[in-house]
Amino acid sequence: MADVLLKENERIDDLQIKNLKIIQDKSGFCFGIDAVLLANFAKIKKDAKVVDLGTGTGIIPILLAGKSKAKEIIGVEIQKQVADMAQRSVKLNNLEDKIKIINEDLKNLEGKLQTHGFHVVLSNPPYMHPDGLKNPNDKKAISRHEIMCNLEDVIKAASRLLMPHGKFFMIHRPTRLADIIVLSRKYRLEPKEIRFIHPKANKAPNIMLVHFAKDSKPELKILDPIYVYDEEGNYTDQIKEIYSKEDIGEN
Numbered sequence: 001m002a003d004v005l006l007k008e009n010e011r012i013d014d015l016q017i018k019n020l021k022i023i024q025d026k027s028g029f030c031f032g033i034d035a036v037l038l039a040n041f042a043k044i045k046k047d048a049k050v051v052d053l054g055t056g057t058g059i060i061p062i063l064l065a066g067k068s069k070a071k072e073i074i075g076v077e078i079q080k081q082v083a084d085m086a087q088r089s090v091k092l093n094n095l096e097d098k099i100k101i102i103n104e105d106l107k108n109l110e111g112k113l114q115t116h117g118f119h120v121v122l123s124n125p126p127y128m129h130p131d132g133l134k135n136p137n138d139k140k141a142i143s144r145h146e147i148m149c150n151l152e153d154v155i156k157a158a159s160r161l162l163m164p165h166g167k168f169f170m171i172h173r174p175t176r177l178a179d180i181i182v183l184s185r186k187y188r189l190e191p192k193e194i195r196f197i198h199p200k201a202n203k204a205p206n207i208m209l210v211h212f213a214k215d216s217k218p219e220l221k222i223l224d225p226i227y228v229y230d231e232e233g234n235y236t237d238q239i240k241e242i243y244s245k246e247d248i249g250e251n
Contacts, residue, residue, distance in 0.1 A: 005088045012092070015059075017246065018066040022059055023089045028082070031059040033228065033239070034207060037197060038124050038171040040242045041209045044068035045119065045250045051076065051161050053106045053123040053154055058086030060122055061099045067248045070120075074113065075101045106157045113161060121158040122169045125151065151176065152183050159187035159214060168212040174205050190216040195223040200230065 006012065009026045024030045039060045044050060046069040052060045055075030064073050077083040083103035090099045104112060151172075158168045168189055172180060174196060181191055189212040196205035205225065227236050235243075 005092055010085070015063070015066075016243065017063070020062055020066045020093055021089070022057060022062060023085050023092060024057055025085065029056065031057060034124050034171050035059045036063070036243060037207075037209060037226070038122060038169060039063040039067070040245050040248055041171075041195065041211070042068075042120060042122055042169045042248055043167060043211075043250045044070050044248055047071040048119040049117065050074070050120045050122070051113065051118050053121060053157055054078070054125055055086055055101065056082055056124075058089045058099070058101060060124065061086075061101075062089060062093060062095065064122075064248070065093070065095050065098050067246060069249050070098070073099045075099065076104055076106050076109065076113075077101065078103070078105050107153050109157060109161070115160055116163045118161045118163060118166060120167050120169070121161050123154050123158065124171050125154045151179060155180075155183045155187050155189060158212075159189050162189075162214045164215050166214045168214070170210050170212070171207055172210065174208050177208070180210060184212055188215055189213070190218055191220050192216065193221050193223055195226060197226045197228065199228050201227050 005023060010023055011026055012021050013024055014021055022031070035056075040063075042064065044064060048068070048070045050064060050070050050073045052073065052075045055061060055077045058075050061073040061075045064070055075086055077086060080103050083101050087101040090096055090101060102112065154170070162168060170180075184191055191210055192213050193211040195209040197207045197209065198205045226238050226242075228239055230236050
């Protein structure tokens with residue numbers, strides 16, 4: 001079955017959890033620690049309906065399917081080739097009954113996904129500004145730079161999809177924190193928790209996890225930081241625990 005699913009320059013990676021696997025393009029953008037951190041930061045109740053905006057190769061829906069009891073998980077991806085790869089990974093893991101991949105622009109979801117119909121939305125959006133890009137059509141560039149969508153597009157789409165008191169989980173750069181709070185409140189998403197991710201103990205955070213609640217009262221908690229590497233350059237016990245975590249569900 002794997003041979004049938006794979007195309008040129010592709011490989012299958014073992015996710016080291018519940019026998020889950022993913023197809024990746026050797027020359028394209030492969031998922032990193034950001035996606036794993038975000039999936040494990042999310043809180044997913046039993047029978048929840050979930051959307052992942054900018055799903056890429058489908059890593060977050062696949063992890064959520066293995067680690068939660070969500071009823072339905074939809075991955076939205078604008079790049080046709082990448083969405084196709086995600087769909088084949090869903091098939092590889094026999095998760096067609098739980099995960100659906102939609103090849104669509106997240107700015108164009110009205111009429112395609114139910115407005116205010118989802119309990120949880122996640123996004124690992126592009127972080128970087130597109131200025132100076134030589135090839136804005138490159139798959140890696142689209143994944144990393146705000147070419148097809150910007151921060152406001154993502155937050156606006158999340159708010160439209162979420163039902164009242166629904167949850168939005170996003171990973172982004174600390175340098176955009178002011179913009180994130182201003183835009184989230186513009187679209188009725190109240191930041192509830194922030195967790196900063198540091199490369200190591202003596203370094204400033206370079207990414208952060210943010211949990212928002214729709215139509216919620218203001219109250220922001222700063223959670224304990226996560227340190228990725230120890231002094232020897234190995235993953236910390238925190239990161240090892242996150243990777244091996246098998247259940248992210250809520251009662």
